[in-house]
Amino acid sequence: MAKHKSQEKSGNQPDNEKTKNLHSHIADASGEFMTTDHGVRINDDQNSLKAGERAATLLEDFILREKITHFDHERIPERIVHARGSGAHGVFKLYNSLSTFTKAHFLNDTSVETPVFVRFSTVAGSKGSTDLARDVRGFAVKFYTQQGNFDLVGNNMPVFFIQDAMKFPDLIHAVKPEPDHEMPQAASAHDTFWDFISLMPESAHMIMWAMSDRAIPRSLRMMEGFGVHTFRLINEKGEGCFVKFHWKPLLGVHSVAWDEAQKISGKDPDFHRRDLWEAIESGAFPEWELGVQLIPEADEFKFEFDLLDPTKLIPEELVPVQRIGKMTLNRNPDNFFAETEQVAFHVGHIVPGIDFSNDPLLQGRLFSYTDTQLIRLGGPNFHEIPINRPVVPVHNNQRDGFMRQTINKGKTSYGPNSLGNNDPQQAKARDGGFTSYQERIDAKKVRARSNSFFDHFSQATLFFNSQSEPEKNHIKDAFSFELGKLKTVAIRERMLGILTMIDKKLAEEVALALGLPSPKGPQQPINHSIPADAKQADFEPIVLKSTLKESPALSMSNTVKNTIKTRKIAFLAADGLEADSLDTVKKALLAEGAVVEIIAAKLGEVKASDGTGFPVDQSFLTAASVLYDAVYVVGGTAEVLKGEANAIHFVNEAFKHCKAIAVDQQATKFIAATYLSGKLPKDASDETILNEGIVMEADPARLAKQFIKAIAQHRFWEREKPRKVPA
Missing domain, CATH: 2.40.180.10 (Catalase core domain)
Incomplete structure (x- = not known):
């Protein structure tokens, strides 16, 4: 017996009254003209x-x-x-x-x-x-x-x-x-x-x-x-x-x-x-x-x-x-x-x-x-x-409606009126009344865009050219991730064509990541924001070469990097820590406006080697390096932390995400168990720290000073590409 069409669509499930009642409401736009909600065909759905x-x-x-x-x-x-x-x-x-x-x-x-x-x-x-x-x-x-x-x-x-x-x-x-x-x-x-x-x-x-x-x-x-x-x-x-x-x-x-x-x-x-x-x-x-x-x-x-x-x-x-x-x-x-x-x-x-x-x-x-x-x-x-609500009184002739709260007095709610002294009255410009700017306008009604709107790529190129190398790499990776999620290859290819209009090398690198051939150019027609009966050639994008090659203000690498206020710093701690190491660095960071949290294997307290107790803010079960801006491995903790897998992962992940990391000189045994092993700076100069973002120092006061400078840089993206870390 032949199947009903409805059964074929629903996986052999028998038709029912609900499905039958929905048939007349199903709309399939395939091959149809666009219309308004009232059935009028639309000539231009792209321009007001x-x-x-x-x-x-x-x-x-x-x-x-x-x-x-x-x-x-x-x-x-x-x-x-x-x-x-x-x-x-x-x-x-x-x-x-x-x-x-x-x-x-x-x-x-x-x-x-x-x-x-x-x-x-x-x-x-x-x-x-x-x-x-x-x-x-x-x-x-x-x-x-x-x-x-x-x-x-x-x-x-x-x-x-x-x-x-x-x-x-x-x-x-x-x-x-x-x-x-x-x-x-x-x-x-x-x-x-x-x-x-x-x-x-x-x-x-x-x-x-x-x-x-x-x-x-x-x-x-x-x-x-x-x-x-x-x-x-x-x-x-x-x-x-x-x-x-x-x-x-x-x-x-x-x-x-x-x-x-x-x-x-x-x-x-x-x-x-x-x-x-x-x-x-x-x-x-x-x-x-x-x-x-x-x-x-x-x-x-x-x-x-x-x-x-x-x-x-x-x-x-x-x-x-x-x-x-x-x-x-x-x-x-x-x-x-x-x-x-x-x-x-x-x-x-x-x-x-x-x-x-x-x-x-x-x-x-x-x-x-x-x-x-x-x-x-x-x-x-x-x-x-x-x-x-504004902070000034509201007076007008609007009345009633859902959720009205104002209790308006008087008989009149219209203007002009003679029964209420014509109040509320219109304010003249000298009384602070709003007046629209007087502008001469073209009286021709059109659905169109000015030709000056058809340069779509010069500022996209300017933005890309203005980015630092790490920022450019992040843009390439973002395109690769996003387009890699697509199920329709044709859309990937069409988008790669658009990228050629912005930066050909970017388009080639994204194509390589997607396993597609290098795009030669965008699909034609490229511009779909045109009236239905207009000539395509009249609305093709204008390709301008901007006289401004770069704009440093567009790059985040040129932002303010002189403060660590409100930055959250994780102190990895364990029993046996050096109290002076923790206290000195913490006080220095707090003085600069940072937020410090002590992370340990469990909540409660960690005991210093001199018996001093320090309350734990988070355990490794609830804390994660991604929730902090920088990490400090407290002195005296190496023997305990090197056996704590979560602590090792914490530091590895912070390193992968290019964050500032400070290590007390006594914590070298712990560092040997992480991906930082062999990557510590050979000297403790300020220049090295600002390049690498890793501080290793025996003197807590000097360590704190250098750590603050590193945190203020926010990230050390330069170490991202050559040192991929499987954290």
């Missing part, structure tokens, strides 16, 4: 409708609004993106007034401390995912100013994957777990993501950042933040200038190794969240300086790239970052849900003196954020949740 190629996005774009509205409401109650976050309260204090450029009060008055709430987050993963996923990190700051709330909603990378908000749902659909089996969680190493990226050359610059060490920060306190978009500042005279916002961490910009990140995910998936919380609780308040790049309107078109293109940055060599103030996070939330989870950021929350540009990604976000909060936080009154 604008009043000119570089002009504002139009509200009448029903296709954009339908697409983003549907996307915004796909998940409840968790955020669709940036679901896993950590928050903290703090203050912002201005160094120098920007009154020449903006009338925003909090950027004018240096005597004012502006309260802030900051939320850091990963992007792709769910609330329960790991902190250490390879991912962009959200960096959102809510300023509670005396003119209302200003939200600077950014990331830890200065550019983005796409140029137009129309593509945002596609990007996130691609990076999220694949819909047929909901895997993998919080990871971009799968077919759908790279399928999308390999078809979108505009993503080339951002994907280089995502494959760099910026995607696996050591700490939320040790990463930069960027406003991503180009905004405008407006002064009292109504004059405007363009601005890019930066956050510069005073602890420097540091990362972990990819192997280390994967192990931390297993040992402590809350690693970043815990690190931020503990730092604030201990009084080691995280600090960032706010920087601005200011561009006069007259210079809008003087660069080799378009200021309105969110896949581009302004190299600091062309426009220096002026540091204008400092943000300090000094208080943890009292309730995670009420504050960190319910905080609602919105790129459209601006104050007089700050305005938007016509960046098409920014324009789409202006619609999306409000729409998202309506479903996530229960309705239009999400601004009344305590964490979202």
